[in-house]
Amino acid sequence: xxxxxxEAVETIRAAGRRLDQRGWVPATAGNISLRLAxxxxxxxxxxxxxxxxxxxxxxxxxxxxxxxASNLRxxxxxxxxxxxxxxFPAARAALHGHSVPATVLSRRGGDHLELSGYELLKAFPxxxxxxxxxxxxxxxxxxxxxxxxxxxxQVWDAAPDVPPGYILRGHGxxxxxxxxxxxxxxxxxxxxxxxxxxxxxxLP
Ligand SMILES: CSC[C@@H](O)[C@@H](O)C(=O)COP(=O)(O)O
Ligand SMILES: [Zn+2]
Numbered sequence: 001x002x003x004x005x006x007e008a009v010e011t012i013r014a015a016g017r018r019l020d021q022r023g024w025v026p027a028t029a030g031n032i033s034l035r036l037a038x039x040x041x042x043x044x045x046x047x048x049x050x051x052x053x054x055x056x057x058x059x060x061x062x063x064x065x066x067x068x069a070s071n072l073r074x075x076x077x078x079x080x081x082x083x084x085x086x087x088f089p090a091a092r093a094a095l096h097g098h099s100v101p102a103t104v105l106s107r108r109g110g111d112h113l114e115l116s117g118y119e120l121l122k123a124f125p126x127x128x129x130x131x132x133x134x135x136x137x138x139x140x141x142x143x144x145x146x147x148x149x150x151x152x153x154q155v156w157d158a159a160p161d162v163p164p165g166y167i168l169r170g171h172g173x174x175x176x177x178x179x180x181x182x183x184x185x186x187x188x189x190x191x192x193x194x195x196x197x198x199x200x201x202x203l204p
Contacts, residue, residue, distance in 0.1 A: 001068045004060055008034050008042045011180050013053045015095065016044070018184060020051025024097030024191065029172065031075035032058075034180060035085050035092045039063070043081055046073045079145040083152060084176045088164070091176040093183040098172035101194035105201070106138050106169040113138060113167065115193050123189030124163055135159070136190075137166040165190055 012032045019025045019032075030050040033043035040060045044050065048057045060068045063086055065078040075081070081094045105113060115121065116133030124134055137155045142148040148168075156162055164186060165175040175190060177183030 001060075002038075004042050004058060005036065008036060009055065009058050012042060012044060012058045013055075015093075015180055015184060016050035016053045019095065019097050019187075020049070022097075022099075022188075022191070024099045024172075024187075025050040026098060029098035031077050031081065031096045033075075033078075033081040033085075033094045036060070040068070041065075041078075041082060041085060043074050043078055046075050077145055079149045080152065080174060083149040084174070087153070087156060088176065090178050091164070092178055093180040094174065094176040095183050095187050096172060096174050097187065097191075099191050099194065101191065101198040102167050102173045103170055105194060105197055106167045106171070108201075111138055112136060113194075113197070115197070118193050118196065120189040120192055123186055134163040137162055138169055139166060141168045141171040 011034060015032050019030055028047050028049055031044045033041055036042055040062065042058050042060055044053060045057050045059050059072045059074055061074050061078055063082055065082045067074050077096060084091050084094050113136045114133055115136060117130055119130045121127045121130055121132050121134060139151055139155065165173060167173050173190060175183055175187045177186050
C-alpha cells in the first residue's frame with residue numbers, strides 16, 4: 001500500500017476548488033477521482049466540502065471500489081466512478097457535481113436530454129462542428145449505488161455511442177475525461193449548455 005502521489009492529491013483538491021467556485025458542489029455535494037499510473041483510483045473521501053478538501057481528503061480504492069485503508073471511507077458514490085474506469089480504459093479523471101441546471105432540468109422527466117446546435121458541443125469527442133447533437137442520458141436517482149451502476153451499464157449497453165457523461169435525476173452530473181483538465185473542460189461545456197437550456201425553458 002503506497003501513499004497517493006502528492007500531485008494527484010493536489011489535482012483533486014484544485015478540481016474541488018474549481019467546482020466550488022462555479023457553485024456546483026453545495027454543502028458536501030460532489031466527488032472527484034483520478035486513475036493513477038499504477039491502476040489504482042484516487043477518490044475524494046466521503047462527506048467533505050469539495051471546495052475545502054483537506055490534504056488527507058483523498059484515498060485509494062481498487063477498480064471495484066475496495067478501499068486500501070479500511071479505516072477511511074471513500075465517496076458514497078465510488079461505485080459510479082469505478083464503473084466509469086472499468087468501462088472506459090481511456091478515462092483517467094471523473095467529476096460529479098450538483099448544479100442547479102442539471103437538477104432542475106432532470107426533474108422535468110424524460111430519459112435523456114438532447115443538446116444540439118451549440119458551439120460548445122465541440123468540447124465533446126468526435127463532434128467537430130456545432131451541427132451535431134449529444135443525447136445525454138438521464139437516470140432516476142437511487143441511493144443503492146450498485147443498483148444504480150447496473151442501470152448505468154444497461155444504458156451504455158443499449159447505446160454504445162453515449163457521450164462521456166450522464167445526469168442523475170434531481171441529483172447531478174457525472175462527466176469523465178482522459179485527464180483532469182479534459183474532464184473539467186467537458187464539465188464546464190456541459191454545464192454551460194445546461195444553463196442555456198434552463199434559460200431557454202424560461203422564455204415565453
Ligand atoms: C450533500 S449530500 C450529497 C451526497 O449524497 C452525494 O450525492 C455526493 O455527491 C457527495 O457524497 P460523498 O460521499 O461526499 O462523495
Ligand atoms: Zn452527488
